[in-house]
Amino acid sequence: MKGFKYYxxxxxxxxxxxxTLVSCSNDDDDDEYLGNWVDRSVFDGSPRSGTSSFxxxxxxxxxxxxxxxxxxxxxxxxxxxxxxWSQKADFIGSARNAAVGFEIDGTGYxxxxxxxxDELADFYAYNPSSNSWQAIASLPSTARRSAVAFGMNGFGYxxxxxxxxxxxxxxxxxxxxxxxWSELVGFGGDKRRAATTFTIxxxxxxxxxxxxxxxxxxxxxxxxxxxxxxxxxxxxxEDDYAITRSNAVGFTLNGYGYIACGLSSGTxxxxxxxxxxxxxxxxxxxxxxxxxxxxxxxxxxxKAVVGLGRTGxxxxxxxxxxxxxxxxxDED
Numbered sequence: 001m002k003g004f005k006y007y008x009x010x011x012x013x014x015x016x017x018x019x020t021l022v023s024c025s026n027d028d029d030d031d032e033y034l035g036n037w038v039d040r041s042v043f044d045g046s047p048r049s050g051t052s053s054f055x056x057x058x059x060x061x062x063x064x065x066x067x068x069x070x071x072x073x074x075x076x077x078x079x080x081x082x083x084x085w086s087q088k089a090d091f092i093g094s095a096r097n098a099a100v101g102f103e104i105d106g107t108g109y110x111x112x113x114x115x116x117x118d119e120l121a122d123f124y125a126y127n128p129s130s131n132s133w134q135a136i137a138s139l140p141s142t143a144r145r146s147a148v149a150f151g152m153n154g155f156g157y158x159x160x161x162x163x164x165x166x167x168x169x170x171x172x173x174x175x176x177x178x179x180x181w182s183e184l185v186g187f188g189g190d191k192r193r194a195a196t197t198f199t200i201x202x203x204x205x206x207x208x209x210x211x212x213x214x215x216x217x218x219x220x221x222x223x224x225x226x227x228x229x230x231x232x233x234x235x236x237x238e239d240d241y242a243i244t245r246s247n248a249v250g251f252t253l254n255g256y257g258y259i260a261c262g263l264s265s266g267t268x269x270x271x272x273x274x275x276x277x278x279x280x281x282x283x284x285x286x287x288x289x290x291x292x293x294x295x296x297x298x299x300x301x302x303k304a305v306v307g308l309g310r311t312g313x314x315x316x317x318x319x320x321x322x323x324x325x326x327x328x329x330d331e332d
Contacts, residue, residue, distance in 0.1 A: 035322065035325070036327060036329050037289070037320040037321070039319075041085060042318055046067045047316050051308060052099040054151075055103065056103055060078040071094075071097060073090045089131045089133060092135070093120075097294075098112075098145035099111060100147050102151040106128070107125050109123060111124060111149075112147055114146075140172075144162055144164075148195050152202070157174070160206075170183065171187050189216075189218050202223065204221070205221050206220045208243070208262065217234045219234060243281060245262035245263055246293075248260060250297070254301070258271060260322075261295050267290075267291040269286040271283070290311050305319055
């Protein structure tokens with residue numbers, strides 16, 4: 001089948017994709033797929049989902065979110081080399097979840113989201129050197145939650161999401177030198193919420209998400225040099241290959257893109273690897289922890305750790321590092 005590669009084994013890909021409340025990586029046949037997950041330091045804060053995150057060098061930062069009772073403002077860093085957490089200055093905006101996070105030239109940004117009553121449009125910058133927050137220009141468009149955002153080439157980009165009434169597909173560019181937003185045009189994809197992105201080279205890839213109850217299968221590449229979009233192979237060329245989902249995490253490792261976990265008729269633990277040179281997807285060993293949605297990922301291009309999130313009403317605080325080309329080892 002064009003566009004997909006897989007290893008031959010005794011378990012079907014369909015059975016991997018439909019695991020829900022426990023990790024598919026516990027299946028006897030899951031070691032037919034390359035990839036290994038290694039347990040890392042449990043999050044020091046309260047279990048939560050819908051947090052916002054960004055990575056600066058070897059430090060991952062995450063904060064805000066929802067713990068099942070309260071919307072939060074606490075903010076933390078994770079040392080990817082030392083495998084430990086440190087609490088940082090609280091986020092200065094209102095408590096929220098489903099906000100975005102991104103990084104521009106060593107500064108982190110969090111904005112938009114949902115505070116339990118309203119969608120939000122305010123944004124804030126975090127300086128890791130001074131451990132301090134500063135309010136920046138709010139999005140000059142409809143407030144929303146469950147959008148996507150990324151930083152590239154000295155600018156921030158923000159788009160899609162849910163505004164309380166409708167799903168969105170507009171995109172905006174943030175210039176930190178002028179503290180201003182400008183609208184971009186040209187995205188031909190469907191409007192959506194809870195989509196996923198990852199960055200490879202000078203391109204940002206966007207896919208998954210849901211709109212009007214339908215899980216979307218279109219997949220796009222954004223060239224930050226030309227600020228144009230290019231449609232790629234759909235995520236569901238055949239029904240048995242269910243990459244489609246919402247509320248997943250996306251990350252990059254050594255030139256490959258990955259989509260992991262998420263929601264589709266239940267929480268997921270499945271993991272897919274994207275090769276930009278061939279526009280192909282390959283199934284990898286499933287996430288080792290409990291299947292989940294609304295998780296967090298830290299990735300610096302050579303390391304990636306995934307954790308937190310929730311399964312139903314169970315909020316999670318575990319963390320795992322992914323090694324995509326190692327053999328699965330259930331002892332670590």
